[in-house]
Amino acid sequence: MTDLFLGLVLAGCTLAFFSLLYRENIFYRSAEHMYIGIGIGYILFQGFDRVIAYVWTPVTTRGEWIWIVPFILGLLIYTRYIKSVNWMSKWPMALIIGSGTGLAMGGLVATMIVGLIVSTITLDFRNVSNIVFLIITVTGIAYFLLTREQTGTLGYVTKLGRFCLMAAFGGSMASNVNSFCSRLGGVIETLVTYPGYYMTALAFILVLADSMILKKK
Amino acid sequence: MEQRHIIYLLLAIMIAIPYIQPIGIPVETSKMTRDFYNKLKSLPEGSAVVLMVDVGLGSWVELGPATVAVVQHLLDLPIKLLVSGGSAELPVVWEYTLEQGNIKLGDNKYGEDYVVLGFITGGEPAAAALADNLHLTKEDQYGTPLEEIPMMKDLRTAADVKVVLSIMAGTQEEWYLRQWRAPYGTDVGIIVSAVTTALAMTYYVSGQIFGMVNSLRGGAEYELLISKPGKGVVGTDMLSLSHLLLVGLLIIGNIQLLYEKFSGTRKPEEKTGG
Numbered sequence: 001m002t003d004l005f006l007g008l009v010l011a012g013c014t015l016a017f018f019s020l021l022y023r024e025n026i027f028y029r030s031a032e033h034m035y036i037g038i039g040i041g042y043i044l045f046q047g048f049d050r051v052i053a054y055v056w057t058p059v060t061t062r063g064e065w066i067w068i069v070p071f072i073l074g075l076l077i078y079t080r081y082i083k084s085v086n087w088m089s090k091w092p093m094a095l096i097i098g099s100g101t102g103l104a105m106g107g108l109v110a111t112m113i114v115g116l117i118v119s120t121i122t123l124d125f126r127n128v129s130n131i132v133f134l135i136i137t138v139t140g141i142a143y144f145l146l147t148r149e150q151t152g153t154l155g156y157v158t159k160l161g162r163f164c165l166m167a168a169f170g171g172s173m174a175s176n177v178n179s180f181c182s183r184l185g186g187v188i189e190t191l192v193t194y195p196g197y198y199m200t201a202l203a204f205i206l207v208l209a210d211s212m213i214l215k216k217k
Numbered sequence: 218m219e220q221r222h223i224i225y226l227l228l229a230i231m232i233a234i235p236y237i238q239p240i241g242i243p244v245e246t247s248k249m250t251r252d253f254y255n256k257l258k259s260l261p262e263g264s265a266v267v268l269m270v271d272v273g274l275g276s277w278v279e280l281g282p283a284t285v286a287v288v289q290h291l292l293d294l295p296i297k298l299l300v301s302g303g304s305a306e307l308p309v310v311w312e313y314t315l316e317q318g319n320i321k322l323g324d325n326k327y328g329e330d331y332v333v334l335g336f337i338t339g340g341e342p343a344a345a346a347l348a349d350n351l352h353l354t355k356e357d358q359y360g361t362p363l364e365e366i367p368m369m370k371d372l373r374t375a376a377d378v379k380v381v382l383s384i385m386a387g388t389q390e391e392w393y394l395r396q397w398r399a400p401y402g403t404d405v406g407i408i409v410s411a412v413t414t415a416l417a418m419t420y421y422v423s424g425q426i427f428g429m430v431n432s433l434r435g436g437a438e439y440e441l442l443i444s445k446p447g448k449g450v451v452g453t454d455m456l457s458l459s460h461l462l463l464v465g466l467l468i469i470g471n472i473q474l475l476y477e478k479f480s481g482t483r484k485p486e487e488k489t490g491g
Binding site for chain 1 (some may be wrong): 232
């Protein structure tokens, strides 16, 4: 019984979202508000749960008062809503951005610079695809050489680089379509399997009725 | 009915067909999925693996089959599994994985063979903090102090972990390369959304990531590798059919464009933007 109810709610909400493709309507609005409300409620709950686990429990049960410091820094972020003291929110933000950047820079050289350069120059060039890979890398980088006018030989190289970049963007776009289709597939599965197909049939009837009423008007 | 409505309807029909009647289009295993599988399979007994859940249920449809297959494989291996991640939805995703994936826990005991730490906030700094101290959360997701959990006694830093895996739809692989692999030498593998596959491929080709399970397609491949076909395999039928339609529409659109261009019937393009 619970599965039936949950299946119908799931399919109903899915169809309510899809109904925007037909036209703006109350089902879409309701589903949108519900989704945002439930999402924010869940994240708020998880946030409070973490505050209790990381601050409240260590302070009250183990006397680890140091956890008060990040808690206060966290609270300071909310001072941005009070104009007279909103400068205080810059301190925790500065700490987050500064520590984040510092940490990222630490491993960045080894992985994103040295790692990638070493792997490129040590490629096995008996393999044709590695030669293509090298050409794309060199011409792609050449496209961003903005200190010299891109004419003559450099012009041809950068033009090839531009085509390579376009091909890469095309590949990236195709990946996006792949991802979109994957996600859409799972959603549609709920509409064509039990008990979702009852809601799908109901939605078709509603759309037909509505379009007929609109035509008469 | 407008032209775009017809395209939506056609796409919905093509996607729905395999769920009503599976077709069974053959799935060939790619090298990056096989590398991922072989790496996990070759781990010595008792090795620690950290599974980071960095996506929410919004990506479940795409990454769920791969997640289920990899978790089942990890639980079948004689290793220690630690689950954490940067997604606030981690508790739900983990329960959903076990329930929807019909995961068989076998002889695995909670606290001895696997532990769920819960989610950690803070992005890359949090990943770095966890690498520095696996006892960062003090207690597991269910409120048990980590010091009382037998499996956690020998696990202190990322140096005690052989492999870190991330289920991701962004650029989280860079966090683990920078904060786990570079300083501690922990190997990195990813279960990745198709959106970011192209970027992550750079690190796979350069040998910094040992393997990748690429979205729904990768999930299907992994299901076949562990001989447990599921939603991923059905999903590849759907992907093939929907892509067939999209490729067909692209061809038709281009033929129409060329026809209009050469017959001189093409309307001048409207200028957009300011």
